[in-house]
Amino acid sequence: MPPIININNIIGGITLDVDQIIVNSLEYSKSSLGKVATLGAIIIVPVLIMFILMFLGAISNNGAVLVITLLIAILLLIVAGILVQGYFFKVIKSTVAGLDELPDFDNWGEMGINGLKVLVVTIVYNLIFGIIAAIPIFIIFLIMGLGGIMGGAMGSFSNSTALDMAALTSSALLFWGLYLGLFIIYLIMLVVTLLYAIFLPLGIANMAYNGNIGDAFALSALREKVSEIRWAKAIIWVLAINFVYVVAFMISYILGLLLVGIVVVPLLILPFLVIFHARSIGLLYLNE
Secondary structure: OOOOOOHHHHHHHHHHHHHHHHHHHHHHHOOOHHHHHHHHHHHHHHHHHHHHHHHHHHHOOOHHHHHHHHHHHHHHHHHHHHHHHHHHHHHHHHHHOOOOOOOOOOOHHHHHHHHHHHHHHHHHHHHHHHHHHHHHHHHHHHHHHHHHHHHHHHHHOOOOHHHHHHHHHHHHHHHHHHHHHHHHHHHHHHHHHHHHHHHHHHHHHHHHHHOOHHHHHOHHHHHHHHHHHOHHHHHHHHHHHHHHHHHHHHHHHHHHHOOOHHHHHHHHHHHHHHHHHHHHHHHHHHOO
16 A cells, blocks of 8 residues: 655645744844844945935035935945845855854955845846746736727627627626736736745855856756755745744834834844845755
8 A cells, every 4th residue: 555645744844844944044143143233234334324425415505516425325325235245145155055154244355246146146037037927917918908999899880789798798708807817917926926036046045056157047957956945845935034024024113113223123133134034045955
């Protein structure tokens, strides 16, 4: 008699694996509050400088000075964002290398280059999955447009009960077709969003593991990696990560109401989430 597969045990084992990833990532992220705060400083300092520059530009009563200060402020924010992405990549690379300590803030040039790589990979993935998501939406609206034209034409030329009934039937079909189309769009968008949320982080991890930006787009290797991890585990991981983000958002909102969030959120909570997310991606990729 073939062995009976217990689905509950399989799902329970997968959930336990994801729980271990989440717990490990949370413990890892709070293992060095000094490094968390350093990453937070990279986030908050350029913002403070931006406000100072904007204030100086505004009180200068000089349009050219205002434009220059705004450009400098935007440049600082871009550089800060790239460095944050670079440290995000560094945590993933450290994790897939088997290290359990937060990496140091050194080799700033390399960190900036890696941050640019992450930015490029993210933009490409956004374009690819954005186009994929837009295709069914375009098709549905095209069908709706054609259906509306046909229904309007039949209604305008109807001079008999039969044609009136045909126009009414066409309108009803168009109405229900609209709901069916919207439901199909929702399903497609859900699938595309899940694929994006799985393949993008694993692509970045694959790039960190192999060292080449092209490895972020090695779809065959990434499909094998997801199969090795198991699709159910990857999907549960996405849901768990988003749950942590929702909880962090709620905490940030409450702190914001208390005004302390103006400092605490960018200095501690945001960098904590960056490190947590990067660590969890590395652990998921290792599938240990």
